[in-house]
Amino acid sequence: MCKGTFMELCEFLSPALKHQNTKVRAAITVEKRVAIALWKLATPDSYRSVGNRFGVGKSTVGAAVMQVAKAITELLLPKIVTLGNVQVIVDGFAAMGFPNCGGAIDGTHIPILAPEHQGSQYINCNRYFSIVLQALVDHKGRFTSINVGWPGRVHDARVFRNTSLFKWLQQGIYFPDQKITVGDVDMPIVILGDPAYPLMPWLMKPYTGSLDSSHELFNYRLSKCRMVVERAFGCLKGRWHTLLTRSDLSQTNIPIVIAACCVLHNLCESKGETFMAGWEVEANRLAADYVQPDTRAIRIAHQEALSIREALKTSFMTGQATVCPSNSLG
DSSP, X not given: OOHHHHHHHHHHHHHHHOOOOOSSOOOOOHHHHHHHHHHHHHSOOOHHHHHHHHTSOHHHHHHHHHHHHHHHHHHTHHHHSSOOOHXXXXXXXXXXXXXXXXXXXXXXXXXXXXXXXXXXXXXXXXXXXXXXXXXXXXXXXXXXXXXXXXXXXXXXXXXXXXXXXXXXXXXXXXXXXXXXXXXXXXXXXXXXXXXXSOBBTTEEOOOOSSOOHHHHHHHHHHHHHHHHHHHHHHHHHHHOGGGGSOBOSOTTHHHXXXXXXXXXXXXXXXXXXXXXXXXXXXXXXHHTTSOOOOOOOOOOBOHHHHHHHHHHHHHHHXXXXXXXXXXXXX
8 A cells, every 4th residue: 555545544534543642641643553453454463563563562453453444444434335337337347248247246254263152153164263255346346345244154145135235136226227138138237146146137147057158158258257256355365464364353343354454455446556466475375274165056046037147148159249228327
């Protein structure tokens, strides 16, 4: 993060972080507290190590991390993790090969220490304790909607069905009512998921089982666009290495820190901050101890969704441009 972005972040957070001096000691400046928090989030360093680097006690490091994370989620989350310009997103995915697409969705497991209560609920199928972060991203890998906090044992599809995002998509109020015609089928703006998600008129996922060339082409187009969410998780963890080591925070505080890291990811992406190749190498090394679970495919499919997917598959094979918008975003 360059100095300009850092100072802008401090200015945003200042209203929540300013502390008054007391007769006993001067308050730690906003800039120092933000720097302490960012260092702790970006490295696997211990609280004591970070404290030594900044000349403060380890309890001060812990306090700074939570103060800054809470300020980020309260002040910046609603402004920075947001849908933005839908037409720009749709055009971006169309350029990658998938028409009328508003995002790609996936989940990732963040390792944690064994919780004191209901610990078995947090053991995922790869036998480590985790919390699920589920995210929708745009064509550039910026988070547009996140849900964090479900125990690692819970399947991605169940997490999704219990989010506000699912409800809004189901009601048709998350995206504008912009339909296109594919063949003889009307298709709303869709999101893309892997086989763990239900096939819905507004959620396309790959074909599974025995596949011919038309199925494989559809899957290729979908996978090419869906990879943006995998890359987003890679960049998120590459920048904020705290997400790769078992967090010792409470079950209440862990989701706040994860959400704050998502906000910081979007901030860095929007400012064009450099992402160093070495960070990803280090992230992959740390992540090797916590392999992401495979989620089993589910077979539930909505009939209208089947028709839309079949029409898309055919249009990809024939090379026909998709078609006439039924409604416009203006």
